[in-house]
Amino acid sequence: MFKTLKTFLLGEPLKSELEGDSHALTKLQALAMLSSDALSSIAYGPEQVILVLIALSEGAIWWSLPIGIGVLVLLISLTISYSQIIHAYPNGxxxxMVSSDNLSPSMGLLAGGSLLIDYMLTVAVSVSSGADAITSAFPAFKDSNLEISIVLVLILMLMNLRGLRESATALFVPVYFFIISILFLLICGLFQIVTGNLTYTATAHIGQPISGLTLVLLLRAFTSGSASLTGVEAISNAVPFFKKPKAKNAVKTLTMMSAILGAMFIGITFLNYWLGIIPNHNVTILAQIAQKVFGHSFIGQVLFYLFQIATALILAVAANTGFSAFPILSYNMAKNKYMPHLYLEKGARLGYSNGILTLAIGAICLLFILTVPLNV
Known part of the structure; x- marks a missing residue:
């Protein structure tokens, strides 16, 4: 009975000879599977910059533009650095691996342990954000956030236990739906600006002096905006998942992801400045931009709700980056005897299933720890 249930949930076991290039990921599949965490940060990253600046003055929002350029420069630097790492460490x-080889084993262990914890936290926070987005659309389920979060973790766990290609296929729609939605929003917004249909309502002109502005505040806003770069490292951790030539395809995928992420971040930052949008506790900045760009016509409302659905979906599946990176990192650490050897073993679907299960269990425990006390 257990074997029948396992086959029903995970599919028929794959033969190990299928583990080669036929079971690996194409660039488009890898982009869907490994970029969800980084791309989902667009839903909150630009807003974090504004929240810091608005604490001083509404007029300080224009500083989000140079800060956005700074984040873009950092993204380019990270892309170049991780491209070099991919070529130097094609096994992920x-x-x-970089810290262990170039600094010391203890520094590598510190980096590896930090990343393992980070991936668990990423899964817990991402599914919680996805659950919040779902319950915001359906308030009747507001008291079931924990249950929805756990269900999302279990769905992602099953997807990844079914294998690389299956999980990449499942993520294809939400990730590319979000990319298309954001790019469509930016194109519509810029077109309306050029044609004069989107009024300039910025809180202050570029270069206007802001009283009380300090370097510390600007650096705080920059570090908050850099949250949009979370997950960029995932591709360098998962080079073995790619089709041959693995390193070359991984670098191309990383470049595509960075280009999309950079265009989204700077585009949202510019539209927010142009429209002079102020953070609202009940409505995100991204949602406010979509409302103003799409308007209040019937078609505009349809586009707005589709956009919100795309945002909710990307937040819900952002945790999959952790499910992609945690198992391969566990494998590399187990290979160096820092973790049990069971993390070296592959499951029936040729994935590192023990790493996937550990991550899911750890994330669910974190959800209980973070959520249950709040309900007492």
Whole structure:
């Protein structure tokens, strides 16, 4: 009975000879599977910059433009650095392997352990954000956030246990739906600006002096905006998942992801400045931009709700980056005897299933720890 249930949930076991290039990911599949965490940060990253600046003055919002350029420069630097890491470490491992080889084993262990914890936290926070987006659209389920979050973790776990290609296929729609939605929003917004249909309502002109502005505040806003770069390292950790030539395809995928992420971040930052949008506790900045760009016509409302659905979906599946990177990192650490050997073993669907299960269990425990006390 257990074997029948396992086959029903995960599919028929795959033969190990299928593990080669036929079971690996194309660039488009890898982009869907490994970029969800980074791309989802667009839903909150630009807003974090504004929240810091608005604490001083509404007029300080224009500083989000140079800060956005700074974040873009940092993204380019990270892309170049991770491209070099991909070529130097084609077996994956990312920061763990780089620190171990170039600093010391203890520094590598510190980096690896930090990343393992980070991936668990990423899964817990991402599914919680996805659950919040779902319950915001359906308030009747507001008291079931924890249950929805756990269900999302279990769905992602099953997807990844079914294998690389299956999970990449499942993520294809939400990730590319979000990319198309954001790019469509930016194109519509810029077109309306050029044609004069989107009024300039910025809170202050570029270059206007702001009383009380300090370097510390600007650096705080920059670090908050850099949250949009979370997940950029995931591709360098998962090079073995790619079709041959693995390193070359991984670098191309990383470049595509960075280009999309950079265009989204700077575009949302510019539209927010142009429209002079102020953070609202009940409505995100991204939603406010979509409302103003799409308007209040019937078609505009349809586009707005489709946009919100795309945002909710990307937040819900953002956790999959952790499910992609955690198992391969566990494998590399187990290979160096820092973790049990069971993390070296592959499951029936040729994935590192023990790493996937550990991540899911850890994330669910974190959800209980973070949520249950709040309900007492």
């Amino acid at each position: 491992g990312g920061a763990y």
